[in-house]
Amino acid sequence: MQPINIGICGLGTVGYGSYEVLKRNQEEISRRLGKRLCVSHIAALALKEGQDVDDVTITSDAMSVARDPAVNIVLELIGGTEFAYDLVLEAISNGKHVVTANKALIATYGNEIFKAARENNVIVGYEAAVAGGIPIIKVVREGLAANKINWLAGIINGTGNYILTEMQSKSRPFADVLKEAQDLGYAEADPTYDVEGIDAAHKLTILSALAFGTPLHLEKAYTEGISQITPEDLKYASELGYRIKHLGISSISEKGIDLRVHPTLIAKQALLAKVDGVMNAILMHGDAVGSTLYYGAGAGAEPTASAVVADVIDLVRRMDCLQEEPEQIPALGFQSGSLRGTRILPIEEIICAYYLRILVQDKVGVIADITEILGDNEISIDAMIQKDPDKSGQDHNAISVIIMTHEIQESVMNKAITELEALDAVTAKITRIRVAELDE
């Protein structure tokens, strides 16, 4: 039997991991698939120390792989959105199926890429773009296909979760832990994508489109990172029964879809709150199934390769049926003609509960002033604690007032915060962290 030829473009962590999984599990995969997969081509500038590939055509020209008539499937594992975009479109226009782990590419250019794939009758797999080895794309696109999805919330950036876990367990400041994560190789030299939530926004954009049947709307995602979180916030949240996790949240209501990435207080006893270190987990709620949770490694060579190779197996299973069923499994879970332009809510329109940390001069009447402003804005208080500030050079007359509110629209909270910050006794910018109640 003719093997299916795979061309791997990019031989970094994920590229080489995919090569190794395809080689090591070749027999197991053939037992499942009834066909043989063969890595026939690799595009890489140079092999790295310790990389060993044999019987493979190696080239430095990835475009030549995308054009080679002998290649059936192109794995785009180069990253970035410029060359990768050209490469994927070139492969598609040459009638090749594509698998990519590139969340930035799919979140940014997915709508065009999927359209090109439909026009050329090829499949683009991107399971590896979200949550590494957790087969979450398959779960939402197929496993939960009977449901109207109501909402999803996930820890979808391992680096950010590692940093928050370390800050929590060791009471260390953000900058220290980030430095350590960089030294350990868990964070990039430029950590912006991870710690400012951009990477998570890419992934959330993809999950949200799949869940709610819309095109990809990266530009409408609200994105807030974890760099402003302090060990004090983690400690006070804990005293109040919460953990702070960096979540991607998307839900649908009559008003529209919210699509937001930000630090979030969640109840300590929730399973999601117990997902620590570099692990990922996604909680997804469907109208029939209720809440379900999916947990695993969100990054790393072999977990990501697990998803890349699963996509390869999946598309080999389907590729001979594309003439019969061009949208057998649509790229975004819904038939392309059925995607809807549901409104994505601006952050000002979301409704949630809030944690506020307010540094105030310890004077008579200040608490009354604060509660009056909240009351005037119809923001009701769920819990309040007062704390002496830490000793690190802050004003020694100041105290921290921590307030948990009930649910209120974000625009109202913004107005109240502006009014609170205008009080004489309020000596610093108020810390505001959103709270999520997630049924498990």
Added chain:
Amino acid sequence: MQPINIGICGLGTVGYGSYEVLKRNQEEISRRLGKRLCVSHIAALALKEGQDVDDVTITSDAMSVARDPAVNIVLELIGGTEFAYDLVLEAISNGKHVVTANKALIATYGNEIFKAARENNVIVGYEAAVAGGIPIIKVVREGLAANKINWLAGIINGTGNYILTEMQSKSRPFADVLKEAQDLGYAEADPTYDVEGIDAAHKLTILSALAFGTPLHLEKAYTEGISQITPEDLKYASELGYRIKHLGISSISEKGIDLRVHPTLIAKQALLAKVDGVMNAILMHGDAVGSTLYYGAGAGAEPTASAVVADVIDLVRRMDCLQEEPEQIPALGFQSGSLRGTRILPIEEIICAYYLRILVQDKVGVIADITEILGDNEISIDAMIQKDPDKSGQDHNAISVIIMTHEIQESVMNKAITELEALDAVTAKITRIRVAELDE
């Protein structure tokens, strides 16, 4: 466009739940599928109070649905293994695709049913047979298809988990909690299948075959229930850092496959240990992906319907390609010709750590006698605590000795227990509970 006609056989909890989900989410499903699903036939002895079905042909003769030329897909939601078996084979031989939620049927007769389906070029979906709404069949068969699965462990019986959770949190004995669970409708009038582990063995048998590429071997599963667990065991386990959960465990090694359902001590801080009440969760470890966990409702009308209807959507997506790809997605995940007769280990050959609770007369030298027997059998002790017995009429001179051992083969442990029970000071049958260390 012609709708796809579905015949629902059995209008109990799951049957009516499936009808409701298909009706309520008809539009959402059409947006995903590009086709319309229609419940055209229902076989039920009578409609129950509150059940409302319209525009459907209703019959009391399920076999007539399995033979009706107008029906494309038969949902077997009757349960049991006698009539259900005949019905499914009749539907298959009439060229109809089948979806079933019947774990007993698949675990017992799956090998024959899947063979008949291959010969008649139809699909048999059974996602709902394991872990309700959690799409675990799809995950292991497709999502993790790049991996060699090393092991899996799951809480796959909600009733048993509810009973253990209540016993743990309220220190109540098994019989009391069972009675309450029956009153609440969580447990059947005859609770044997749930509390003696038979239901879990059905599900584990299915997961194990899917994970390791073997035929179904229900007759080789080791099955032990929770009826012998006492509140004391839960308390002592907790003191030692463990929870007791009723797990199905299957793993593969050079010696063979272990396939066992029994109460199990697992570390308290594990995510699996935090899965409480009627919820299910499965931890699955693949060589590339590492550990992944899947959590959700394991039973109930709509969670189970979520899986039934997902199977319907799945097979409608694939059914026109069966001529091209008869084993596009093989029933047991591996091509039927690639299933292997890997040996299933008898329970005596498994290796694990143990919790022992030994009731002894409080005499000089008794601990020395116990440790000598363990030592002679080369069983090493990880931890030991001594406890006064509870006051409920036990011998007041007796104490409980709780021992955690390191790993040892079960046959050796059996021999040691026989020797321990022969000691004069040992006054009752020894409680032995297996321990599992599960990397998350």
